Amino acid sequence: MGASTSSEPRVSAEKEEAEAVASSTGALPMLQKAFSKLADPQTNAVPLESLQQRFSFAGEGSNVPDSLTVMLAHLGSTLVDQFFVPDKGGIINWVEFVEGYNKCCARVSASVSLNMLLRVFVAISKCANVPVHLEFESGDADCKINGHFLPNDVFLLLALCWAMTWSSRNLKGGRNLRLPDLNHLVLSVITSCGQVEGLDVWDCDISSLEVQLPAGKFVTWVMSTVPCLADCLRLYFHARLQMAGIDGVELASSNSSRAGDISSIAAHDYLLTQGRAWAISITQRSTVSEEISRAFISNEGGMDDNLVYRSATHGRGLGRFWSRIEGYKGPLLVLISASSGEPHEGNSVDRKWVIGALTDQAFETKDTFYGNTGCLYSIGPVFHVFPPVGKEKNFVYSHLHPTAKVYQPHPKPVGVAFGGALGNERIFIDEDFAKVTVRHHAIDKTYRSGSLLPDQGFLPVEGLISEVEVWGLGGKVAKEVQNSYKKREELFTEQRRKVDLKTFASWEDSPEKMMMDMISDPNAVRREDR
Structure with missing residues (x-):
């Protein structure tokens, strides 16, 4: 009796502390539902095998490498081993x-989250x-990580994170994972992170590279470029337990159509592919990330609903662009695809690249810069933020030709x-959307320094635009x-086209009467001329 009495306060204290932490994240009700569904009524505990099955990755992939398939097969057991401590009876x-x-x-801090993700990655890699x-x-949760990555290791880690993100967004949808x-x-x-001499980023076989990428530099890259990468583990963990507490919900069969299927995206050949959209989403801790995930990852989203402007569909030029984006009061993602040629052995080599800009507010017609925040992106062939x-605060500049023809000694760029x-x-994108000019970061004190283009140099780079997209x-x-x-606006325009005589006080005040008088006697003295 004495032993049990002394242990009860300790157990009660652990329970209160654990529940307090879960309550601070708002997850306690969800955990109570999940535990009641997973627990054995006789023991009032969750069997280890049942929990491993709940965290197992449910999905099949058509273009998934064999090594990643084996790693995903060990995902459930690895997560349980990493985060749960069972009793002696395995419950x-x-x-x-x-x-x-x-x-x-x-x-927890971002560094601790990344440390947990890398521990899971190492454990899964060893199992596979x-x-x-x-x-x-x-x-320790925030200890130093030694060693190095190979390019293929980086690919597998990113692919694992994508798979967990995709799964957490499509628990009710299809099971056809596609990388x-x-x-x-x-x-x-x-x-x-590495030093590779003569690396051609436009024509490079990543799988054949054996360059060693120091772990410390990789951590720095994650923190500065994709700080939300480690959130994929938390989202997957939370989503699996959340589904466990829902009655009568089963994952759809593997032939379910929409989730994870990028065939519709590939058919349109949009600049904003799933891979690029996901990369942008893990750079942002805001509603923008959630909206990108809803449109490009979740089966509940509709990417066509987010397309505001596309030059190939809606026409080139600032006027066409403005007619599509005017009145949109929300964040906008602008993508520009262009090519620049450089003389090489007597030939002109086309180098295609994609850059982008994320604005936090609507576009305005101004002859000065404006905006509160935003980001620039180098998207292809190399991703940087x-x-x-x-x-x-020179975030955005959008200037149309002035409607009134007034002489301007120093006209502003259009x-x-x-x-x-x-x-x-x-x-800078010209008014015809034919050329884009990219200048060195030294002239910019609004955005972080760095090259938007590979081997950009100090001189301005002028590219021929092939496509411009704007996503709401x-x-x-x-x-x-x-x-x-x-x-x-359509209603106002229609009203301007009509002249209603009832709006005038009398025939003497009507524009028709004035025109008839001028035609009948143009030399007559009028009150306006006196």
Whole structure:
């Protein structure tokens, strides 16, 4: 009796502490439902095998490498081993269940989250007999990581993160996992963390590269480029337990159509592919990330609903562009695909690249820069992000030709620009949407320094535009506001075209009477001339 009495306060304290942490994240009700569904009524605990099955990856892939398939097969057992401590009988009681959730999903620093993700990656790699070269100095949650990555290791880690993100977004949808193109992210790691002489990023076989990428530099790259990468583990963990607490919900069969299927995206050949959209989403901790995931990853989204402007569909030029984006009060993602040729052995070599800009607000017709925040992106062939640095606020510039024909001794540039200053913009798109000029980051004090193009140099680079896309990331509300705005403008335009004689006081005040008098006697003295 004495032993049990002394242990009860300790158990009660652990329970209160675990529940308090879970409550701070708002997950306690969900955990209670999940535990009641998974627990054995006789033991009031969750069998280890049942929990491993709940965290197992449910999905099949058509273009998934064999090594990743084996790793995904060990995902459930690895997560349970990493975060749950079973009793001697191999069961998980309520306190251990909540503590396991807190280990993975409680609020912690970004470095701790990344450390947990890398530990899971190393454990899964060992189970799948995939060699890794990473070592942790201690068992602390934020210890130093030694060793190095190979390019193929980076690809597998990114592919694993994508698979967990896809699964957490499509628990009710299809099970046909399809990996997007992740080369732009792998090349970003290689160019940021390694030293490869003569690397041609436009024509490079990543799988054949054996360059060693130090673990410390990789951690720095994640923190500066894709700080939300580690969130994929937390999202997957939370989504699996959330589904466990829902009655009568089963995962759809593998032939379900929409989820994870990028065939519709490939058919349109959009610049914003699933891989590029996911890369942008893991750079943002805002509603923008959620909207991108809803449209490009979740089976509940509709990517066509987010397309605001596309030059190939709606026509080139600033006027066509403005007619599509005017009135959209929400974040907008602008993508520009262009090519620049350089003389090489007597030939002109076309180098195609994609850059982008994320604005946090609507476009305005101004002859000065404006905006509160935003980001620039180098998207292809190498991915980089350039957030604001806080020195200046020259985020966006969008200037149309003035409607009134007034002489301007120093006319302002007509076009769309991001960063820099007037006449010296970091990115400038001309009014015909035919050319884009990219300048060195030294002239820009708004966005982070760095090259938007591989081997950019100090001189301005002028590219021939092949496509411009604008994607609305303000959700349904922003789209409804824009639709209302357009309907109102159409109504005003229609009213201007009509002249209602009832609005005039009398025939003497009507414009028809004035025109007839002028025609009958143009030399007559009028009150306006006296």
